[in-house]
Amino acid sequence: MSDASDADDTERVASETAPGVVYLVGSGPGDPGLMTVKGRRLLDEADVVLHDKLPGPEILGQIPEEKREDVGKRAGGEWTPQEYTNKRLVELAREGKTVVRLKGGDPFVFGRGGEEAEHLANEGVPFEVVPGITSAVGGPAVAGIPVTHRNHASSVSFVTGHEDPTKEESAVNWAALAETGGTIVVLMGVRKLPDYVKALRDAGMDPETPVALVERATWPDMRVATGTLDTIVDVRDERGIEPPAITVVGDVAGTRERVLKFLRNESKPESEP
DSSP states (O other): OHHHHHHHHHHHHHHHHSOOEEEEEEOBSSOGGGSOHHHHHHHHHOSEEEEOSTTOHHHHHTSOGGGEEEOSBOGGGOBOOHHHHHHHHHHHHHTTOEEEEEESBOTTSSSSHHHHHHHHHHTTOOEEEEOOOOHHHHHHHHTTOOSOBTTTBSOEEEEESSOOTTOSSOOOOHHHHHHHOSEEEEESOSTTHHHHHHHHHHTTOOTTOEEEEEESTTSTTOEEEEEETTTHHHHHHHHTOOSSEEEEESGGGGGHHHHGGGOOOSSOOOOOO
8 A cells, every 4th residue: 555655656746847848839920810720729728828029919819818928029129038038938847837939930930949949958848849831931922922933933032131139240141142033031121121132232133123021911900012122222211111021022022013903811911002
């Protein structure tokens, strides 16, 4: 009887101290209908959801406030340090909780999901990656812009417009991108638009190359602005396009005009003036 009791106690203690699981979940570009079924289920089952602002207001509004932790922008314009987020994920998991780290788009496409996965592995915390529709593809798509097209682009390059500020120089070779002839999709780069537009033009890209800006893709207040490499900075300023926004550079951006009349999305893109 004593042996059985000891075994039960050992099993109970092991269960109580077993780590929880962290799910790195991509929420898609923002429309709740574009989130995966698995991602939606995990939000319902989670004990805690650590999120930033990019999942979109409708998705965040569906999560009970008592289990949400905002690890994005703080009051005063400061951002939660990545080190804090890493530490918090480990702490919660070691408390035996089921944790969802909710990210916009896909967690492994400029979402720092790779860094968090490595940190969890180093700390011995089990985790699972749940992919999402990356806004680099989904954002242009709902605006009627295919990132590849048999007649216009056989390749696509995804670029971050918000590199690590501690880098001495950019890791993006804009000159090489200008020579590919394919589509360039820039995420988180609307504020640095003048810099890379100039870099592309200096590298010899045609100033008449079509460019589109997709602001808050799939969100209820989504807006789209179009122009050329020569005019897009002025268009951004005139329209007041702000982050989060995606930039699409290439001939595919010009296809929007040809399909706009018949384009139907739940988040209807705003027509250009």
